[in-house]
Amino acid sequence: MRKGRLKPGQRVQLTDYKGRKSTITLAEGGEWHTHQGVLRHDELIGQTEGIVVANDAGYEYQVLRPLLNDFVLSMPRGATVVYPKDSAQIIQVADIFPGAHVLEAGVGSGALSISLLRAVGDTGSLHSYELREEFAEIARGNVEAFFGQQHPGWEIHLGDAGTTPLEIEQPQTVDRVVLDMLAPWDCLNMVKTVLAPGGVWVSYVATVTQLSRLAEAIRDSEGFTEPEAHETMLRTWHLDGLAVRPDHRMVAHTGFLLATRRLAGDHRPLQLKKREKVSEPSAEDKAAWGGNQEDAVWDEESLKTRVVSKKKARRAAANAQTIADKAKGVPQE
Structure with a gap:
């Protein structure tokens, strides 16, 4: 799927002279219609990538x-995907290595799953947990479309991430845990049980309130190292002769990454000196910050995130499966 000559079922990216990109899935006898003309798939099948082709109207594309x-x-999506800039940081911060056994919760559309599967390789394994069945179907289709087949090390399970892994994973056998969910602190006991000593736990959260609550929950559990957090901002540059400057637009905040490591047994983390200087917030400060945190509702509405309807998710799942079937060579009706 990633090298050699172009074949039916593979996806190719077409770029025109304005830099506009379009992605199509090749099929024997297929045609790609635009207002610029018609490009026949057979002119691409059997060719190497990196060529420039013209459609029937002479409009050229870089392939x-x-x-x-x-x-x-x-790719088709239901939930918002983890952006590539964050996926790359997760792989690095979590130290995902070939052969690792990784637990992921909050699969969404499968974007992060693909990066994790690439990192663990054919000798590693990824167990993904998702609460919504339609999201699991979208992710399954996207993963199969990218790899052209089922990945040998991937399993996806439906259920609550806080409890379902306890029924499947053996204690202290998971090398890395990656969570992308609204309330990752609900999984604290699960992570503490399945994560091996020295293992890394990385959570991806969107808001400062989530980040703060998760950090304090990890500290209160006394089973992990001092949590570290950061965000990544990506700014592209305009390159045109001597006009070299930052682009006016950039991918700024998408989410925070919080990382910590599991301590062995009942060992407690060292009390870092910098923590001794931090004063306990007053009752007024806590009330102003968010009131009673135990009674707070952490859902899409309260966090102002986009709610994906079941209808839209099912449509994305069907689209993802169609692309996956083409990639695997399944005959189309």
Whole structure:
């Protein structure tokens, strides 16, 4: 799927002279229609990528296989995908290595799953947990479309991430845990049980309130190292002769990453000196920050995130499965 000559079922990215990109799935006898004309798939099948072809009206396109970044941003989706800039940081911060056993919760559309599967390789394994069945179907289709087959190390399970892994994973056998969910502190006991000593836990959260509550929950559990948090901002540059400057638009805040490591047994973390200087917030400060945190409702509405309807998710799942079937060579009706 990633090298050699172009074949039916593979996705290719077409770029015109204005830099506009379109992604299509090749099919024998297929045609791609635009207001600029018709491009026949047979003219691409059997060719190497990196060529420039013209449609029947003479309009030219540069032909390349989409990179992982391109695939993620163009694939069918239900939930918002983890952006490539954050996926790359998660792989690095969590130290995902070939052969690792990784637990992921909050699959969404499968963007992060693809990056994790690439990192663990054929000798590693990824167990993904998702609460919504329609999201699991979208992710399954996107993963199969990218790899052209089922990944040998991937399993996806439906259920509550806080309890379902306890029924499947053996204690202290998971090397890395990656959570992308609204209330990751609900999984604290699960992570503490399944994560091996020295293992890394990385959570992806969207808001400062989530970040703060998760950090304090980890500290209160006394089973992990001092949590560390950061965000990544990506700014592209305009390159045109001597006009070299930052672009006016950038991908700024998408989410925070919070990372910590599991301590062995009942060992407690060292009390860092910098924590001794931090005063306990007053009752007034806590009330102003968010009131009674135990009674707070952490859902899409309260956090002002986009709610994906079941109808839209099912439509995205069907689209993802169609692309996956083409990639696997399944005959189309």
